[in-house]
Amino acid sequence: MPNQRPLLLIGALCAAMLSLTACSGDPSGRERTAPQVGYVTVAASAVPIAAELGGRTVAYESSEVRPQVNGLIRKRLFTEGSVVRAGQPLFQIDASLYEAAAQQAEANLASAEASAQAADEKAKRFEPLARMQAIAEQDYTDALAAARVARAAVAQNRAALETARINLRYTTIRAPIGGRIGRSLATPGALVSASQAAPLAVIQRVDPIYVDMQQSSAELTALRRSLASGGTRPGSTAVTLRLEDGSNYAVPGTVEFSEATVNEATGTVTLRARFPNPGGLLLPGMFVTALFEQAVEPDAILVPQQAVQRDFDGSAFVYLVGKDDKVARRKVVTTRTAGTDWVVSSGLAAGDRVITQGTGNLKTGMAVEPVPASRPQTIGAAGGSQAKDE
Incomplete structure (x- = not known):
C-alpha cells in the first residue's frame, strides 16, 4: 500500500541503528578507555631504625647522709626539700665529749714532746762522755734508744690528736654532695651512731638526670649482627623523651652506654641516657618513653x-x-x-x-x-x- 512504504523504510533504519549499537558493546555508544x-x-x-623504649629517670648523683660519730642530735640546720651545696652543715651532734677528747690528746702530745726533749738532751750529754769512756758504752746506747722511743711517742700522740680533731669535726654533719635534699629522717634529740643502717637524709642531684631504658636482648643481638654485616649503620646518639602525660620533654639527651650483662629475670639490657634538667621537671623514679635512632638502613x-x-x-x-x-x-x-x-x-x-x-x-x-x-x-x-x- 502506498502510504505504508515510508513507515517500512523508517523501521528498517531503526533496526540498523540498534544493530550497530549492540555490536559496539557500550549502550551509550562511547568507546571504553584504560583506567x-x-x-x-x-x-x-x-x-633510620627508630627505637621506642620505656624507662625510668634516675638521679645523676645520690648520697645518703649518715653520721660518722656517735651522739645526740642537737640541731637540724637545713630546710627539708631545699637545694643544698656540698659541705653545707646539715645536723649538729653534741660535741662535748669530742671536745674533751681533743683537749686530752693535746695534753698528751705536750707531755710526750717534753719527755722527748729531755731524752734528746740526755743522749747529747752522754755522747762526749762515751767517747772519753767516762761512762759505759751501754749507758749511751740506752740514752739514744730512750730518745728515739720518746720521739715515737710524740708521733703517736700527734696522730691521736689529729683523730680527736677529726671526730670533733664529724659532730657537724655536712652535705657530701650538692643537690636537693629530702625530708629529715632524724629529729633533734635522736641518738645516732656511726654504724646505724638508716640514713639521716638523702640528697639527690637531678641536673643532669639519667634515664635507664630496657631493650630486649634479642633485638639488641639482631641489631649488632646487622651492624657487623654492614646491613645497617650506627645511628645517632640523640634521644628524646615522651612523658607520662603524653607530652614531649623539650630538651634532647644523649645515649651514653649499655650494660654488658643481660637481666636474667627480664631478658633485657639496660641502656642509659643523660638529659639536662635545669628546671627540675624530671624527678627520679618517673616513667618515660625514650625515642631515638638506634641505626640507619642505608638502602x-x-x-x-x-x-x-x-x-x-x-x-x-x-x-x-x-x-x-x-x-x-x-x-x-x-x-x-x-x-x-x-x-x-x-x-x-x-x-x-x-x-x-x-x-x-x-x-x-x-x-x-x-x-x-x-x-x-x-x-x-x-x-x-x-x-x-x-
Whole structure:
C-alpha cells in the first residue's frame, strides 16, 4: 500500500541503528578507555631504625647522709626539700665529749714532746762522755734508744690528736654532695651512731638526670649482627623523651652506654641516657618513653602504606605498572613502618613504578593509564569509563 512504504523504510533504519549499537558493546555508544591510576617510582634511601623504649629517670648523683660519730642530735640546720651545696652543715651532734677528747690528746702530745726533749738532751750529754769512756758504752746506747722511743711517742700522740680533731669535726654533719635534699629522717634529740643502717637524709642531684631504658636482648643481638654485616649503620646518639602525660620533654639527651650483662629475670639490657634538667621537671623514679635512632638502613625502599595489600594467607603484595603500561602483581616483604610508609626489605627494586591510587579493581595484565601520584588526577574505578557525558 502506498502510504505504508515510508513507515517500512523508517523501521528498517531503526533496526540498523540498534544493530550497530549492540555490536559496539557500550549502550551509550562511547568507546571504553584504560583506567587512570596513580603511581610512585620507588628509590633506595637511608631510613633510620627508630627505637621506642620505656624507662625510668634516675638521679645523676645520690648520697645518703649518715653520721660518722656517735651522739645526740642537737640541731637540724637545713630546710627539708631545699637545694643544698656540698659541705653545707646539715645536723649538729653534741660535741662535748669530742671536745674533751681533743683537749686530752693535746695534753698528751705536750707531755710526750717534753719527755722527748729531755731524752734528746740526755743522749747529747752522754755522747762526749762515751767517747772519753767516762761512762759505759751501754749507758749511751740506752740514752739514744730512750730518745728515739720518746720521739715515737710524740708521733703517736700527734696522730691521736689529729683523730680527736677529726671526730670533733664529724659532730657537724655536712652535705657530701650538692643537690636537693629530702625530708629529715632524724629529729633533734635522736641518738645516732656511726654504724646505724638508716640514713639521716638523702640528697639527690637531678641536673643532669639519667634515664635507664630496657631493650630486649634479642633485638639488641639482631641489631649488632646487622651492624657487623654492614646491613645497617650506627645511628645517632640523640634521644628524646615522651612523658607520662603524653607530652614531649623539650630538651634532647644523649645515649651514653649499655650494660654488658643481660637481666636474667627480664631478658633485657639496660641502656642509659643523660638529659639536662635545669628546671627540675624530671624527678627520679618517673616513667618515660625514650625515642631515638638506634641505626640507619642505608638502602631501604619505602612504599606508601595504601599501596600494600594483603593476600588471603596474610602475605603482602603490590601492583606495579609493568611493560606496555599493564598491571603486574608483585609479592613483597614488609618489615616495619617509617612514618606513613612501609619499609620493603625484598620484592622491589629501585625504579619500579608502584600503583598507589586506583587499586580497587585492578587485575594482572590489565592496561592502565599511569599518572604520577604527585600530579592532580581523576582516579576512576578500574575497568570503568572516564569519558565525560556529552
